[in-house]
Amino acid sequence: MNWGTKIFLILAVFMLCIVAAGFYMVTQDTDSLEEDDYYEQGLNYDQAYEKKQNVLSMKETPTVELRKDTLYIHFVSxxxxxxxxxxxxxxxxxDRELPFQTTGNVLALPISTFDKGMWNLYVDWKSEGKDFLFEEHILF
Structure with a gap:
């Protein structure tokens, strides 16, 4: 086999890999973006940042506890x-969005209907006239 044939085979294998990768990417159903409205959320990031800062400055960080099939969120207020x-x-x-209202410090939420795996929990709440936003990664 001479050097011209070897170069041709290497280029053919390379092009075949590129075509296969392109076909694989086109046939995938999922998008790599976590949020569809990322642009709007980017425009409103100042509000989210202020809510996160309220959690830090007011020492209002809730604690998240998982026991059996129930998720407990302990609030300060x-x-x-x-x-x-x-x-x-x-x-x-x-993805799920659930409204809540507490009259005590603890919110109990049954999670038996949730799929197992990694979840990102965002708690967006208002207490004593201030807005707060807390993020937590949980594994059910």
Missing amino acids: KVNKGKLLFRKPSDSKL
């Missing part, structure tokens, strides 16, 4: 109202 956003990084169709 007694009266809290907001929403829980559960995002599954591997499948956005499983």
Whole structure:
């Protein structure tokens, strides 16, 4: 086999790999973006940043505890109202948004209907006239 044939075979294998990778990417159903409205969220990031800073400055960091099939979120304040956003990084169709209101420090949420795996929990709430945003990664 002479050097011209070897170069031809190497280029043919390389082009075949490029075509196969392109075909694989086109046939994939999922998008690598976690959020569809990332542009709008980017425009509103100042509000989210301020909410996160409120959590840090007011020492309002909730604690998240998982026991059996129940997720417990312990708040510092007694009266809290907001929403829980559960995002599954591997499948956005499983994302859930749940409103909540507490009259005590603890919010108990049954999680038996959630798929097992990694979840991103966003707790967006209002307490004593201030807005807060807390993020936690949980593994069910």
